[in-house]
Amino acid sequence: MKNIWEKVLTELRGSVSSDIYATWFKKIAYHQSPEEAEGKLTLTVPSQPHLQYLRKNWADRLQSLASQVAGQPITIKFLVAQTANPIIPTEIELPLFDPPGEEIKPEISIDQLAEQCGLHRGLTFDTFVTGKANEVARSSAEIVSSQPGTQFNPFFIYGGVGLGKTHLMHAIGRRILENNPKAKIRCVSADVFVREVVDLSSGGTFSDAKIKKFDETYRTLDVLLMDDVQLLAKKGGTQNHLFGIFESLLPNNKQIIMTCDTYARQLSDFDDRLISRLTKGLSVGIEPAEFELRAAILFKKAKQQGLELPEDVAYYIARRMNTNIRELEGALNTVIMNAKVYNAPITVELATRALRGMTSTGPISLENIQKETAQHFNIKIADMYSSSRKASIVKPRMIAMYLAKELTQKSLMDIGSSFGGRDHTTVLNAVRKISKERAADPELNHTLHLIEQSLKNWA
Template identity: 40%
Template sequence: MIPGLPAGAAPAAADDAGHSLWQACAEQLAQELPEQQFNTWIKPLVAHVAPDFSKVTLYVANRFKLDWIRAQYSGRISQLLEHIYGHTVALELTIAAREAPPRMAAPLPPVQVDVPAPAEPVAIGETAESAAGGFRSRLNPALTFDTLVEGTANRMARAAAMHVAGTPGHLYNPLFIYGGVGLGKTHLVHAVGNKLLADKPDSKVLYIHAEQFVSDVVKAYQRKTFDEFKERYHSLDLLLIDDVQFFANKDRTQEEFFNAFEALLAKKSHIVMTSDTYPKGLADIHERLVSRFDSGLTVAIEPPELEMRVAILINKARSEAAEMPEEVAFFVAKNVRSNVRELEGALRKILAYSRFNQKEVSIQLAREALRDLLSIQNRQIGVENIQKTVADYYKIKVADMYSKKRPASIARPRQIAMYLAKELTQKSLPEIGELFGGRDHTTVLHAVRKIAAERQQITELNQQLHVLEQTLKG
């Protein structure tokens, strides 16, 4: 139930609570849904909450979106509204008029990291438009190099992206950026497009998710409009395409993307792509495409280090007109390690908890707001669990983790397990050393530094570590 709303509340109080009701619902959906789904279907919704909270009306852009949201999301939205308010809330979906009612509560302000553009065109106010004949770029203007927090994890990728934005069509073509979910790949590609348009407004720039490219190929095939399709894609100055792993097993799509790829490179246009894995790790993608992906520059984005996570939290809180004390940011950053998206989700929970309970943000409040997340982490990730997972992965015995054996087939997995123990738990170096057969903390420190350095240089090791981290985090 919404705290702080007494019976017979004044209209202003009811408005504030109505704002909080939809805000809380949207924030929970942001945690549950993949980023692209949330930004495509939920984020653009305009909500109006009745003064007595008996009904929430959601204004949708068109009939297609209305039908899809009703079929896919309305049941869960109703459940969340009832859970948050404490009583049944009627849900109504309606198509927005050209001039929608005042937006009572935008679910979230523009997210600064890794936010795919919606799969359909959205309001002009939410995307950039180049001057090249009113060409829609589908860029999010909030995602720039200035709003991207830089750190060791993304420094090389950021430098390459800035070079492309400054001199497109030359070096690093194509630029292939890979890494796990929520690390800032999409932010980076939007930043490239926004920088190019700022410098050269007449450029034809297009940001698109791979799923939308697939959809465009299907439509062109059904409608026999491949000439228009080719004119659209082959005439670009810069193509930014997210998650190319979605092309797997789609032969016609791969054929058309190959053609577009060749056409763009021939006219010295630039292509920037993202994926969850490096080019040769892509499954069910034609070899000739993989070789094209790998022909320019391939760079990884890693999970952010502690200081970078702290900076992201503080900057993001400020962008939402809130202050996060540094000690709270460090507490959250030490407990949420995997990616920026999870950091932002944790921040949303803390700020919502603070608003609902009318309390200042503190470590204790953060602990309460994140108790479910912290409980899951503490239960799932321990040094013993890491040792067993790594031993299983590399097909050695768990006992080898704390034995004195030193052949490479055992020493290497042991070092990887030490590295993961330092990254994923709160244990100190001496504590980790004790759990690895009473080893000195300097041995653990050497292993951590060695694996961290090699992760930056050895693609295969980086992929193995991603797999192990995802396995441990469930």
């Protein structure tokens, strides 16, 4: 019988996605029964919810595969492994199918469980398109989802707007829930968390009942996922509550996952204790999608809508929309809607008309580069032209010169002239220095990506 089950697993491995196989079938173990009867296959599963899922979605398939492999009718029975000792099954034997006449209690689906936890149904690993810009973040997220609380805790995902941070965070929560439907998970945006904290003292006084309910909600979680943590800046009271939650969850190996628009150590107006906790685990960045990844996303999104997107159209949109994935999807939807309204095929000509006025490419001026860089580093625009040698001004000025060379067609002489009449060799030295540092410093590389993305939004 063990040989039969191994062959069934081989069939399943070749016919279902690796995610489904790892989640639902890899964890099923063959059980050697002392009185194994002919035509009866006994297996163990990790939990009752696991069995309920198999009953609902795979009963016919498993029974059929086992019978085909054996060449005779096979009856499958399951034992649910004990939580404390998964090697020793319980004495209760559970059939794959519900017994005839048994009242079937309504089961809550994974989708419903996910929604109750605040997770979006469509944001899964299966719908996340991977490329060079996000492959490290994706691989790390897979590890976190399979071993929550054991390593990479907290898990901090940072990057610009619309690059997939939220998608990846929800995918982790979804996978954890699929592996353990009983996990207590809460996914919340930072602005909602702020409102919850403010509500604790509505009316001017703190409510003991509200505080108790708040603590019960957050301090007993198995997994906390929080989006856009940068929105907690300057909110000291809210940060104190979050710090208390960290102190309750982390020592008990409960997983914390957060997204942010910048690296944790670059957060301003944040409690140092909180920043220390945020950087304790693993921080991974998601960079703007490269051309190949943008094209792959377009193909996949179109396919989800039942469309085969022509290659030349996908490449056209990918070249024109290069700021973030959210805008990329919006452009695709605009093209598809235009094709439906005018009952016309999707062509480059149609895409050109549909996207007129909303493309993200265009000329970037030296003035905009100086303004955006000065704003990012909180210095005056006049500092770009000044003779100041303060480190807090020199570095941003060099970065602006580097970006001017990278993002415009201006000569070194023109760039130097716009920075207070500096010599072209000064600009060249700045470009070389920042280029070298960018290759060696992931934090600087991320900063430059953020400024570049903002500049493309100017155009």
